Amino acid sequence: MTETSKPSSDSNSSGLGSAGAELPKQYKPADHEERIRARWDAAKAFHADPQRVLRGEAKPYCIVIPPPNVTDRLHLGHALNNTLQDVLARSHRMMGFETLWMAGTDHAGIATQAVVERRLKKDEGLTRQQLGREKFVAKVQAFKDEYEKIITDQLKLMGCSCDWDRQRFTMDEVCARAVREAFFRLFKDGLIYRGKRLVNWDPVLQTAVSDDECYDEELDSSFYYLRYPLVHRGTALPGGGLSDPQPITWNELARGGYPGAEQHPGEEQAWVTVATTRPETYLGDTAVAVNPKDQRANALRGLFVELPLVGRIIPIIEDDYVVLPAAMQADPEAAKSDPKAVFATGFLKVTPAHDPNDYEIGLRHKAAIEACGNAVLINMLAPDGSVSDKHGWTDVGDAHLFVGLPREKARKKVLEEFKARTVDNSSVPLLAETKPYRHSVKHSDRSKAIIEPYLSDQWYVKVTDDRLAPAANRALVAEQRKAEQQSGRAADGDGALRFYPARYAKTYEQWHDGIRDWCISRQLWWGHRVPVWSKSLADSANENVNSFAANEEIPKSMFDRLWSTFPSHLNASQLENMGFWVRDFFVPSTNEYVRYVCASSGVTAISVGQIESLGFAQDTDVLDTWFSSALWPISTMGWPDPRAAGPAFDGLLQAFNPTTTLCTAREIITLWVSRMVMFERYLMPEKWQAEKTTPKALESLAQNGQGRGPLPFKNVFIHAVIQDGEGRKMSKTLRNGLDPLDVIATHGSDAMRFTVCQMTTQTQDVRMPMTVDPATGRNTSPKFDLGRNFSNKLWNAARFTMSMLGASSHPTSDIPHPTSLIDRWMLSRLATATKEINDSIANFEYSNYAQTMYDLLWRDFCDWYLEAIKPTIATDKAQQAVLRATLDCILRLLHPIMPYVTEAVYEQVRLIPAATVRGISLGASRKGDLLCTAGWPEVNASLRDEKTEAAFERARALITAIREVRSQHAVQPKRRITLHAPAGLLDADASALVQTLAGVETITPSAPAANSVAMAFESSQLHLSNLKDAAAAGDTTAERERLQKVISDNEKSIATLEGRLNNPGYAQKAPPAMVKQTQDQLAKAKADKDAAAAALAAL
């Protein structure tokens, strides 16, 4: 096998005949895949040369891989995603595009860190803190190396034609530089800021996590009802300060018109009851809210409650966010279906630092809360989730008994205390009631801990800025945008981004419309460290107290003035000359100035050492993984400075950016697609398209596009998600996942690829039932049999073809244009299929592509063409040329989906000298005689011939009809029978087809002598005879049944067709051609029925 692929055998045409015969009967993927891959590698077949693009020798085609996370091996979803990309890459490479498929992996910050932390705990019993940051990061690095290799090997085994010489990793030096530069530019432009917000906090990993790193789980919990005593806030004392708060009695409330107050002992202190599922958070309450529509609101206006134990006085505020109890609602019955209304008391404890909704309420009622001398936000938890007075809670009072307790224990303790204690001056316990309640609770994906809404300082990207999210929406093509926002093209990237299928543009657009600023900091160790150093200075001169709001940026001169009192210092402009950007803030809570110094990507280690020696410390946080992913299309090509990245990056950005197509799953439209568009449009220069081919190109990269820059890609193809046989997501925990390597082991890479392509329709989910392969014990799926069988079919079709062409001599010139029906038909089918495939590729219709190939190879080529040419191929030179060319075209057309088997077959087929077939152009291979760089077949549309196809269909209909009779009559398959047909019914070509394919020995106009069977064909009656030996003839039962069925089928048709024609509106309004067609059908059905009836009568 390998010998024949060596150049030395090129001239040895005598060996070709035997080459085909030597091929084994079955295609065994394992015998070929590794060798084929080695040939691709040796020829550097997938290495893109940007200079060919820049010299104008080829058009570019570029895909960047959605970098797989290094957390784990690839699963079948990756196999799908990457197969689809490879089909695009391979087809365009063959079409002559200079094709770059950029490969790489993603560091996947929290996911990878969590995996390694679990491993560390399991293997060594250590936490990351015990190991220390540096050693821990080294461990993650080793883990990453291990999985990066596994992933790369998996991709290679799948046949992915990535440019492996250009593989990147989101944390390698080239990508890291891009991250630092992007951060710097956004920081400098004020689009990155530091903010104190509520985030999803994972108390185990002790980091902020994003919503997509959380999941909801239903838990059995309880609603707890807490009584808060009502008070008057103290009155102003002559010497300043306030008197003690005074209890409010029920009598007083009753006088204020509080409904039901008179039912309580009049002299006792009154209270309100709040319902909560998290009673421990009461320590951070800063208000109690009531709905203004609540009848009790009026009597409570201007009153306060005193938080038990803490003693904090907080206002009662009115906010219509508060849910009215069911009984108070307009439709109490309807309200009973709303669990919140059922459980509500009408009073809501407001804990702005520990609940997102309360946070909003707190901001709305800031003045009322602060008037009590409290901050709106009181954070009563430490980062590990324990109650703490060190993180923003100062008025502990008698609540110190809770301090230091973890969340769960604190909850228990609060309930115990509230149960044991009473409202002052009464016997009413503070804990009113407990009701069981089942609700969904947010958990951290990575640690499984319950998420705590937590107030913390984080870095944000101001994506709400017009130059980011709105600019991303302007990128959409006009027809995929909301009509009212359509506008003309203003810049490079405007109006050129297109989603396939189009409906996903809506997801994309709505995301940007409702977007909030993006929290990019994570309190992790694995990731890109935030490139900001900071230093605080106390406001020693006390000169600016109260003149700046929290976290307000201040003039740099102010910090410089304080700074200048130190013996050695660098002022802001000196720092900026070193490549830093400086921003100064005042923090009122600590009465300090903070200088943030952000390093550009060009800042040297020396400069960093210098500022660190001055007391600047680098931020310990790392960036959200998506920050580096967002830069992927440009970071992988050397942005911001390809020259610094190395010679391999020469011309890459200019040749391949914007890339052509991004191929991904819908779940990351918002997380990734959006951010790539925002970042590239912001960071890449506005006139990139025009300038990238000029000598100024690299210099222009220093300019930000400010939202008017180019796009990272023009097309976004969103493909289906693979689920298991029950429609569940494939997951590790369910063990319902498939490893592509298992599928490759059981079925071969091509089989997997063909099957996933065939499954890829425009829907959003596809199901993949999984079974265990009995032979190997591996997880696989019977679905892949389809692809395996198809590979085998190609293999055998090629084997047959080579045995035919190898056995005869085949001249390479002076071949007449084929005239036989079957050859013209084959060429016509080929032309039709080629067009269909070209259209399918252009529209990402993979299933259609695969199906068209299947029909072309299996149905047209194997079932009909190869069977039909058997009698003539040995001597018909024109037919030999058609056979050779057709197989060659099929190999080329199929190669993008099934690269291995086609390449393996091509090794043989290319050695057969080819004669030119008019209308078919097959370009030579560009590298190493490989099919993967051979020309995409050009099949002239003039080869499509409707008359030929119709003539063939006619013959095929007759053949099928005869086969049916044969089957019904149990005619021996090898038996050659006689067809009685009027002279002139069939021409020579059609007769030959019928004889070959229907097992007909003789076609004669004479009437059958005896023992014949009648059959209808095109309104006339034909007969078949010589079906059986005379002795066996005589049983007419089968024939009766067959004819009865023909009659009843036709009667059904007649009824349908007559009904249609008798409809008066039909003849008037339907197109005449349609009416004519129906009439013809009716005539045929009637004739068929009559013929069958006559035959039945004659029996």
Add this chain to the structure above:
RNA sequence: GGGCGGGUAGCUCAGUUGGCUAGAGCAUUCGCUUUACAUGCGAGAGGUCCAGGGUUCGAGUCCCUGCCUGCCCA
């Protein structure tokens, strides 16, 4: 709550501007060691296109309502 899908043969799915008597693969039935392929060849059987309305000469396809189911966002 808002948005987007899906519901067609036993199973998995096609069905592109409304127009053959609704297709494919698997499974199933019958017959074949037909000399490329049994991972194959030939021939069958199998569907109230979720339900109900509407538009139309004509609806799996378009519109409305409902039911079931999945995903995304809040």
